[in-house]
Amino acid sequence: MGILKKPGGALGAGPKWVGRWCATCLVVLAGCGGGTATTGVEPPPLPGDGDGSTVPAPTDLPLFIAASAPSKLSAWRHLLSDGQALRLSPNVVPYSLNTPLFSDYAHKFRTLWLPAGQQIHYTASGPLLFPVGAVVTKTFFYPRATAQDPGLLGAAKTEPMDAGEVVDLVANRLIETRLMVREPSGRWGAVTYVWDADQQDATLVRSGQNIGIELVDAGGARTPFTYAVPTEAQCVTCHATNVSTGTFEAIGPQAHNMNRSYAYAAGSFNQLEHLATLQLLAGYTTPPAPMVVWNDTAAPLSQRARAYLDVNCASCHNSAGRSGHTGLWLGLGVSDPRHLGVCKPPVGGQQNGRFSFDVNPGNADASFLYYRLGNYRINSEPPRVAMPELGRHVFHTEGNALVRDWINAMAPGCP
Ligand code: HEC
Ligand code: HEC
Incomplete structure (x- = not known):
């Protein structure tokens, strides 16, 4: 794969990397007295890491902690848009759930990625155990429709379907991409990015945002509403499934809800078997019965x-x-x-x-x-x-x- 130019172009400038982690980001955080969900201590290099001075090759995507996340989603390099289509970097695996969370009829495109050599540890019940450096994303989008109110985004009201490996942006409009990263502290950090009007990149939003949307159903009935991008505190409200520990947990990727087939570019396969085949799932055995759709x-x-x-x-x-x-x-x-x-x-x-x-x-x-x-x-x-x-x-x-x-x-x- 080879070595890439540092971001920003100039050699010696820009962020320093400890393995795949943005080290300057970690140092900045330590200088600020630490964030809520991380220690700011530099992580030991992950297996297969380079010498700490180069930007990882495309299969080794860069890593950031949530507290010092880059202002643009593209810096993570998981989801890439040219304004016409949203595509995945190599080794970013899309997934879907038997029964998903309903969110105002938004369609969702979910992905997971692990640093090279790392694996998810299989567990039959509860969330699958993700290694440090794992990144999970969920992109909210709507099929386009024409809004009556020019101040609102038009969105077709339909039941969400799997997005395959590409989201066609001529037919769909991206709203928000939520991202979780398993930080060196072992905890999940979480951030969200709101898609820019030109749909080529998304911008970090930490304190929530309201977006006016008009849903149009098949019969032409219109429902204007305010789509609320959650604040970081609101993310925790749902994701800290144990209120006394208060730690952010992954909710969706559980064996019974993941036990279904997905239409990958290479064909349709069972998601858990596919992860096992890709050597991303350690300890995989016969899964529990699929959660009912x-x-x-x-x-x-x-x-x-x-x-x-x-x-x-x-x-x-x-x-x-x-x-x-x-x-x-x-x-x-x-x-x-x-x-x-x-x-x-x-x-x-x-x-x-x-x-x-x-x-x-x-x-x-x-x-x-x-x-x-x-x-x-x-x-x-x-x-x-x-x-x-x-x-x-x-x-x-x-x-x-x-x-x-x-x-x-x-x-x-x-x-
Ligand atoms: C983000 C957290 C959250 C989620 C998700 C949530 N609830 Fe609640 N729910 C609460 C809280 C907090 C209360 C207690 C305060 C109140 O009644 O508003 C509550 C109370 C209730 C109560 C009253 C229960 C009682 O015995 O007093 C009902 C009924 C209820 N929720 C139904 C639901 C249903 C159905 C769903 C899913 C469709 C749901 N909730 C999802 C936070 C949540
Ligand atoms: C109303 C409750 C709720 C809120 C608020 C919420 N989430 Fe979630 N989130 C869920 C549920 C439930 C799932 C799993 C089901 C699914 O993916 O449809 C999920 C899934 C995710 C996933 C995919 C991995 C996983 O845990 O399943 C990411 C990433 C994510 N959320 C990030 C965020 C971020 C970042 C925020 C705040 C900006 C946020 N969420 C706010 C309930 C919530």
Whole structure:
């Protein structure tokens, strides 16, 4: 692969590298007294690293910690855009999930990458274990549509599909790319980049941003809404799945949710087997049954609803999570009906008086859980009524219908 010119061109200038890590970035951080999620200590070189003075070759992409992330996404060199198409660097692997997080009908393009010689450690349950230097990205985009309001971006309202290995930017508009990097401290750092108007690069945004979007459905109905790019503090709200440790965790890449095929450029393969074939997955054995696809109507209703609630809610609604205190735990492993909300009186929320139970079996309309999926900052309502409390500005008609059907199919009556 050979050695590349240093960024900025001039020899001797620009950042210094410790292995693949931007060393000047780490030093800057140490000088500032350290960030929240890192020590600022220079990492030992990773296996296969160079002499510390050269910029890594394309297969050895540069690494930064979140606290001193570059201002442009292109500096990471994972996702490359010429304004016409978004493409991946070699060795950046796209992935998809059986049941994803719903985010205002945004389509998502997910990737993972590991430094040369590193592997993900397979685990059958919980997030796969990523090595230091691993980078995971998630790009939010919409199929283009013509907005009625010239001040808004037009977006077709469709159910997201896999993006393959290239996102066509003539047909789609990129909004935001979120990125997580496993830092030398062993913790994940996380940042987000908002795509520039010309779609050639994206710019680091740490404190949130509002983007006006108009969703246009197949029948021509229009829903203007404000897409909210989260602040860094909001990222943690969902990703610190254990509120007492407060550490940022990967949520999506779990064996059961990754156990599906993906249409790579070279053909369709099972994602876990593909990673194992690429020698990126250590200790891989027979995977657990795939998580049910939430909108696969051939699958049992209760399993579809449980998968949907797991991915969309359980990062906060688990025993150790941010809303663990409510006793409403929505992960797939939960079997006690009361923790799933069945015949459980709500403890939180402003509308309690109106609902006896989170889930009133057989009666979605009398269930606080269903109510909170369909009411968002309606003028007369207090804020934070809608769930999840972040990343939701448009109701998920199809997801809400699934939860409704699930509750209505339960045998009625509470003891
Ligand atoms: C509403 C809760 C929520 C918020 C807020 C949120 N995320 Fe996530 N994020 C998730 C869930 C759930 C997944 C996994 C499901 C998926 O990918 O669809 C995920 C996936 C990701 C992934 C892919 C790896 C993984 O963990 O699955 C990245 C990268 C990511 N988020 C970064 C961010 C960043 C950066 C922010 C803040 C700018 C952020 N997220 C804010 C819930 C959230
Ligand atoms: C980002 C974190 C977060 C996510 C994700 C989230 N919630 Fe919540 N939820 C909370 C918090 C915090 C509370 C407690 C305060 C309140 O009631 O507003 C809560 C409370 C609730 C309650 C009241 C429970 C009770 O017994 O008092 C319901 C019902 C609920 N959430 C449903 C959901 C559903 C359904 C989802 C997924 C579609 C979801 N939530 C996703 C944070 C979250």
